[in-house]
Amino acid sequence: MAKTVRKKAAAKKPAAKRMAKRAAPAQANGKGAGLLQREVEQFLYAQAEALDEKRWGDFIGLFTDDGMYWMPPAPHYTTWEGMPSIFIEDRDLMTVRMKRVQHPHAWSQAPDWGTNHVVSNVIIEKVEPKTGEVHVRSRFHMMELRRDELRHFAGTYRHRLRLTKDGFRIKLQRVDMVNSQAPYEYVLQVWV
DSSP states (O other), rough: HHHHHHHHHHSSSSSHHHHHHHHHHHHHHHSSSSHHHHHHHHHHHHHHHHHHHOOOOHHHEEEEEEEEEEOOOSTOOOOOOOSOEEEEOOOOHHHHHHHHSSSOOOGGSSSOOEEEEEEEEEEEEEEOOTOOOOEEEEEEEEEEEEETEEEEEEEEEEEEEETOOOOOOOOEEEETTTTTOOOOSSSSOOOO
C-alpha cells in the first residue's frame, strides 16, 4: 500500500522536478553518471537504430508534435529563420520525406544502401529548471554505403529533449556536420 502511494505521488511531480532528481547524481559527482545520463544515452542509441533500420515512422515518432530537425550549413548559425539550411523539417516535412523515400518508384532508393551510426561522448549540458527540458550534446559518425561507394558524415548532435508520458521526445535536434561544406556527388536522402 505504501509503495502504491509513493508511486502515485511521484507520478504527480512536475517533469522539471523529476528531471532534476534524475540529474542530481550526475551533477554531484561530475562524471556524468546517474539515471538521467543512462536514459538519455539509451534514447540516442535507439534513435540511431531507427535510422539504420530505416524505421522512418519510428524515427519521426521520437519528436514532439512541435519538434524540429535542423542541420545548419555551418556551426555559427543561431537560427534557421531567413537563413539557408541543409535541413529544417518539422514532423509534417519529415513525413513527406519518409513517403518520398518509401515510394515504390523512388529512383534514389533503387540501389541497395544502408547506414551505420555511432553516437558517443554524450554530455548533459543542462536541465531547464522550469520545464525539465534536457539539453544534450553528443558526437556522431555515420557511414553510408550506396552504389558501392562509402560516404562518411561526422559532427555534433545537440538535442533538446522533453519528458513525456511515453518517455523522452525531441523538441529540437540540431546536427552540425564537420563536413557540411564538402562537395557531394549526390544529396542526402534521409536524416543524418
